[in-house]
Amino acid sequence: MRDDITICRSRRILYGVFLAAFILSATGFFLPVLADESLSPIRAEYSAGEITILSDEARESANESLNAIAAIPTDERTFENTVVAFDSVMTDYGDAVSPLTIMGYLSPDPEIAAEGMDADIAQSKFYIEVYTRSDLYDALKSVEDKVPETPVEQRLYKIIIDEFEHNGLGLPEENLTRVKEMNAELSAIKTEFNSNLNNDNSSITFTGEELEGLPDEDLSSFSRTPEGDYIAIVTQDYSTVMTYADNGDTRRRMYEAYNDVQGEANTPLLEEAIVLRENIAKEMGFSTWADYTIRNRMAENATVVMEFLDSLKEPLSEKIEEETAILLEIKQEIDPSATEIRPWDIRYLEHILVMRDYNYDVAEFKKYFPAENVIDGVFNTTGMLFGVDFNEVSDAPVWSPDVRLFEVSNRSDNRTLGYLYLDLYHRDGKYTGYATSQLISGREKNGTYSLPVAIIIGSYDAPEGDNRTLFRPSDIWTxxxxxxxxxxxxxxxxxxxxxxxxxxSMDFCETPSQALEEWAYDRDVLESISAKDGNSSDKIPEELAGQAIAARSVGMGYEYGYQLLFSLADMYYHTADGPVNTTEVWHDASEEILGLDEPEGLHPAATFSHIMDQYDAGYYSYLWSKVYAQDIVDEFKENGMTNETLGLKLRNDVYSQGNMADGMTLLDNFLGHEPGIDSLYDFIGLNVSNVPNETAAA
Ligand SMILES: [Zn+2]
Incomplete structure (x- = not known):
């Protein structure tokens, strides 16, 4: 079950590490007096202590209702009063608590944010408590033969029971006790690991000369020492330094610091977690943690995942070899004595390649894509595809003045379908990634349909004064x-x-998001969204749009090579027999896939927060979902990217379905055939002539 997942996370950032940095100690600012709270789908303001009270009340109320379900006499038990009631209690709890926990990531008031984070931890604990209750499990099991034969009800029942059994219910008491103890230990280790990363603010000091090549606008955002040197925050400034710094030694220092963040503290924690997971899996009757966690996903078991990942190795390595040869040529133009590409050269040389071969100037591109125009354009494109309108609610109470609220309605009958918040810009103290969260779940409640509420969270640079925020192609894509x-x-x-x-399922939940990504690289869509300096009649020249689209192919091999490395390292860790040296395994996998000479002594796995936060034996999901996403996109490429009939079919067959059927059924309904991996190969530009065409759809 995914109740405990409040945020569907973005994948690990290219060539590096995604750090979920919650800088809660930073200063907040006072909110202006806001309009009537009752207009708002979620609360925007809380007084000190209120979130804690509301979170406690929600838990107490849920526990009372769950106790009542457990207490129903066996002969009075029905599917309705047990299974449907369980769904209802758990969803009521989620709807009450998600708007509170999200404040932990977003509230500009540090005190409120701290309460939100505590509510988030309390929520995780509550889910573990519920799904390890044997009285509830027994109650639910006792109605097994009363579950209606209808597919949705069958699926609801299966998913609930699976979650209890995932937590050890159904095991003999002695094993269950051991599993509970190990889970508690694991949970403490994960908290410590992530808190180490969130609190990391290591920095490197560079002279102005050492940072030559960085654009002035980036350089001006660095803090300075009294002597005038620049302070680069490792986790924040990594991408800028790696892309622009002309000095190879500067890039090397940044790379080494970045790939060793919390190395000493987090490596043993990760390795302990892996051993605990293996032991839990064994208690549950599985040989590896990967088999245990994957069994209820689309892939079904670790072998299928490994076959899928292995099938990508050879074609990706070939692609990377080709890219490396081109990058080495560029490096040798700069330094004729160069004989190899080092890991810190890649982004820098790719940037030069884009400028040289595609004559593509991203700064020029950005002028056509002010953030506000892009948002309108993305909503227009999506609205046209799915037959919906996004209407801004202008007077909605919000927790920060830059937050916006939209009512999403059905174009055909004007019916309100749900609400969407946008909290897109960087603020001190705010979550620093890109993510979407389901705050309120759409469902039937008391005879009506309870409307869903979602929020998109971003870290785009905030507009300053008259300076608009301008989007690069990758920002539009996000x-x-x-x-x-x-x-x-x-x-x-x-x-x-x-x-x-x-x-x-985790290996399907990225499909709907990854499918839409491709509209960001459609020439007509780019043109329709563009508005130079905010003027929507001043469209992007065809040549510039074409250059941006063409330049996208630069570095595909490395990009997907890194995705494969992260996925394989995760799988190697969680299919190992006994303790794992995470650094050595990572190093070997990296050499095998990327062919790069990595420096010794770094601990890149120490920052791999995904596998200490719900994506353990799950990182493969990004590549796996991408296979399906590309199949969906291919349907549109054949029939028109703005084909409204196909858009509505996609809405009905996939986006509206949630988890009412498994992903393969949804895809089969939409595509009319089973998905295949060819579309992904084409997308990355892989030579597939000698690769067996199977796996992903298995
Ligand atoms: Zn996503």
């Missing part, structure tokens, strides 16, 4: 991606909260 998640939440028609919105 906006489409997150809008895909949000549509999955808002278009849901599930009667049950547990099956609602993006709560599908």
């Amino acid at each position: 906006m489409f991606h997150e809008t895909g998640h949000a549509m999955n939440v808002i278009l849901t028609t599930s009667p049950y909260g547990i099956l609602s919105g993006y709560k599908s």
